[in-house]
Amino acid sequence: MRVSFDELKDAFDKALVKAGLSEDRAKLCAQLFTENQCDGVYSHGLNRFPSLMSHIASGQIDVHSEPECTKALGVVEQWDGKMGLGQVNAHVAMGRAIEVAKEHGMGCVGLSNTNHWMRAGAYGLQAADAGCIGMCWTNTTVLMPPWGAEGKRIGNNPMVMSIPRDGGHLLLDMAMSQYSNGKLEILKQRGEDLPLAGGYDSEGNLTCDPGAILDSKRALPIGYWKGSALAVMLDVLAAVISGGLSTHQIAAQGSEYAVSQTYIALDVTSLVGQGVREQIVNNVVNDLQEAGEDVRYPGAGMLRIREESLELGVVVDEGQWNDLLKMG
Amino acid sequence: MRVSFDELKDAFDKALVKAGLSEDRAKLCAQLFTENQCDGVYSHGLNRFPSLMSHIASGQIDVHSEPECTKALGVVEQWDGKMGLGQVNAHVAMGRAIEVAKEHGMGCVGLSNTNHWMRAGAYGLQAADAGCIGMCWTNTTVLMPPWGAEGKRIGNNPMVMSIPRDGGHLLLDMAMSQYSNGKLEILKQRGEDLPLAGGYDSEGNLTCDPGAILDSKRALPIGYWKGSALAVMLDVLAAVISGGLSTHQIAAQGSEYAVSQTYIALDVTSLVGQGVREQIVNNVVNDLQEAGEDVRYPGAGMLRIREESLELGVVVDEGQWNDLLKMG
Numbered sequence: 001m002r003v004s005f006d007e008l009k010d011a012f013d014k015a016l017v018k019a020g021l022s023e024d025r026a027k028l029c030a031q032l033f034t035e036n037q038c039d040g041v042y043s044h045g046l047n048r049f050p051s052l053m054s055h056i057a058s059g060q061i062d063v064h065s066e067p068e069c070t071k072a073l074g075v076v077e078q079w080d081g082k083m084g085l086g087q088v089n090a091h092v093a094m095g096r097a098i099e100v101a102k103e104h105g106m107g108c109v110g111l112s113n114t115n116h117w118m119r120a121g122a123y124g125l126q127a128a129d130a131g132c133i134g135m136c137w138t139n140t141t142v143l144m145p146p147w148g149a150e151g152k153r154i155g156n157n158p159m160v161m162s163i164p165r166d167g168g169h170l171l172l173d174m175a176m177s178q179y180s181n182g183k184l185e186i187l188k189q190r191g192e193d194l195p196l197a198g199g200y201d202s203e204g205n206l207t208c209d210p211g212a213i214l215d216s217k218r219a220l221p222i223g224y225w226k227g228s229a230l231a232v233m234l235d236v237l238a239a240v241i242s243g244g245l246s247t248h249q250i251a252a253q254g255s256e257y258a259v260s261q262t263y264i265a266l267d268v269t270s271l272v273g274q275g276v277r278e279q280i281v282n283n284v285v286n287d288l289q290e291a292g293e294d295v296r297y298p299g300a301g302m303l304r305i306r307e308e309s310l311e312l313g314v315v316v317d318e319g320q321w322n323d324l325l326k327m328g
Numbered sequence: 329m330r331v332s333f334d335e336l337k338d339a340f341d342k343a344l345v346k347a348g349l350s351e352d353r354a355k356l357c358a359q360l361f362t363e364n365q366c367d368g369v370y371s372h373g374l375n376r377f378p379s380l381m382s383h384i385a386s387g388q389i390d391v392h393s394e395p396e397c398t399k400a401l402g403v404v405e406q407w408d409g410k411m412g413l414g415q416v417n418a419h420v421a422m423g424r425a426i427e428v429a430k431e432h433g434m435g436c437v438g439l440s441n442t443n444h445w446m447r448a449g450a451y452g453l454q455a456a457d458a459g460c461i462g463m464c465w466t467n468t469t470v471l472m473p474p475w476g477a478e479g480k481r482i483g484n485n486p487m488v489m490s491i492p493r494d495g496g497h498l499l500l501d502m503a504m505s506q507y508s509n510g511k512l513e514i515l516k517q518r519g520e521d522l523p524l525a526g527g528y529d530s531e532g533n534l535t536c537d538p539g540a541i542l543d544s545k546r547a548l549p550i551g552y553w554k555g556s557a558l559a560v561m562l563d564v565l566a567a568v569i570s571g572g573l574s575t576h577q578i579a580a581q582g583s584e585y586a587v588s589q590t591y592i593a594l595d596v597t598s599l600v601g602q603g604v605r606e607q608i609v610n611n612v613v614n615d616l617q618e619a620g621e622d623v624r625y626p627g628a629g630m631l632r633i634r635e636e637s638l639e640l641g642v643v644v645d646e647g648q649w650n651d652l653l654k655m656g
Contacts, residue, residue: 071599073433073598073599074433074434075402075432075433075434076433076434076595078599104402104403105400105402105403105404105436106402106403106404106434108434133565133568133569145619146619147623148619148622148624149619149622149623151619153615153616153619161558161561161565163564163568170561170564172561174554174557178554196534196552222550222551222552222554222555223502223550223555224506226502226506227550229500229626230489230502232498232612232625232626233489233491233500236491236608236609236612237491239608239612240461240596240605240608241461241596243608246608246611246612248612248615266404267401268569270401271399271569276571280564280567280568281564281568283574283576283577284564284574284575284576287481287576288474288481288560291479294477295477296476297560298557298561
């Protein structure tokens with residue numbers, strides 16, 4: 001079924017206010033959750049909302065806590081997320097990186113001690129909306145084996161890059177695993193195979209069977225050794241820039257909290273001017289579009305779903321939608 | 329066969345001086361080529377040297393040209409490489425990013441109109457040697473199809489991340505193709521298959537046969553659609569930050585020159601102090617080493633080969649070595 005953007009946002013908002021968030025914070029989180037669902041990122045819209053609510057209820061997330069800048073070195077700052085709302089902390093951190101970029105060309109914030117930011121790409125879009133190139137990444141708990149090992153020991157550490165464009169921003173939002181656990185679970189339920197091998201079975205053979213990968217816990221990093229190495233680098237970068245925990249320390253806590261993140265903004269619009277920026281970006285987009293209908297520039301799929309959602313209503317699972325209404 | 333580091337460096341130096349480089353520039357390029365070979369990056373040591381020499385001889389590379397800062401916005405600068413030596417331009421650009429980082433925490437240089445920088449990782453090591461996190465990437469001519477297409481249209485756009493560490497820097501140096509053309513050619517000559525599928529054959533099937541991939545020109549991006557999207561983002565970022573050419577414009581020239589690059593340095597040692605930095609980085613390295621002998625942190629392989637090269641001499645191909653001596 002479909003509901004309107006505003007209807008969905010109001011429902012999120014009511015539930016968040018009831019959970020104890022201030023009016024401003026509820027509004028921001030409701031906006032982000034609704035945009036995630038509207039853009040087709042269903043894994044981090046309605047689907048993830050109950051887990052946020054339960055972490056608020058359990059006290060793991062402190063809805064009143066304010067992130068704080070604890071150290072600055074020129075355009076680089078360290079912020080302590082104080083175990084507050086992951087989305088609020090992320091929005092403040094990218095907002096601060098943008099503010100520094102507007103003044104000095106580029107800004108960087110390392111954020112420690114924060115919670116799940118839901119959809120990574122949201123903060124790339126935040127930078128692009130401000131005319132900035134955005135880059136951000138987070139570490140996670142252990143989710144896959146490093147190349148050469150069998151046991152889970154590294155995160156899938158989603159990384160985002162965004163480039164502003166009047167006709168729709170370019171956005172890359174990708175985890176270092178070839179498929180997310182959520183994707184594997186959905187395909188297993190449907191009895192479908194993966195289109196391409198996504199991990200190993202328990203005998204150590206590459207497989208397209210999502211159930212076999214969930215059993216072995218051996219999801220494949222993108223590009224085998226390359227994605228494994230990139231995941232390690234992103235983890236260390238996030239930890240060292242923020243002064244926070246790295247993946248194996250997060251895993252040692254038993255559940256995923258107090259993660260480390262990095263936010264970078266670069267004011268490309270002031271650097272080259274809006275006209276030149278559009279020309280360079282559109283040049284590449286047009287060249288890709290000439291390659292055929294099946295070729296998409298990063299962000300094209302999101303834009304198509306967003307337009308459809310705004311015209312026809314946002315797709316929601318009926319059960320999840322009814323659950324949300326009950327929370328409000 | 330093996331030759332000593334200094335012997336190899338002297339031979340590169342003589343050949344470069346004879347090709348018309350100033351004493352300083354010959355020394356820098358000889359040092360970089362020798363380090364590449366010493367670290368086991370044989371694809372960008374002796375192996376690539378003749379191609380540099382022929383580009384100098386043909387006048388594509390101007391050995392006297394000086395890169396120039398053409399625009400600055402706070403900590404972000406645009407430099408024109410003026411079709412000079414790729415290694416010299418890269419070294420100047422990362423050097424400038426480091427200089428800005430030492431003053432303002434972070435620095436970024438976009439470099440347009442430059443030539444092949446040989447080993448990408450060299451400039452990551454340069455940042456790490458200065459106590460900085462380094463990030464840099466380059467675009468290239470068209471080398472693989474974007475996901476969903478059959479014809480070559482995007483670059484393999486190597487990307488580097490480095491993190492300083494007293495016991496040996498962490499270094500990621502990776503192209504967006506699963507295997508380089510050089511690797512495919514070497515394995516084809518030896519009659520060996522790839523360990524994992526590296527592209528499509530002419531009928532559109534994934535294959536481990538390097539010859540079939542070279543014939544179809546359909547090398548596989550790391551992580552399929554993910555590496556394809558990352559390659560596109562790196563291309564646009566390099567072009568828009570430097571104001572230079574993007575991959576399809578480079579390809580339209582007929583041969584690969586006037587590429588665009590991005591250099592970022594972040595002075596992490598001043599940010600957190602050397603002791604804290606070592607502790608955070610070593611924590612992750614130690615955790616990976618516990619996973620078993622086959623698990624390597626990014627940069628571990630390089631360090632092992634470097635130590636062996638410095639102890640026993642640098643491995644050289646006898647034919648390539650004799651050719652180098654003749655050039656001096």
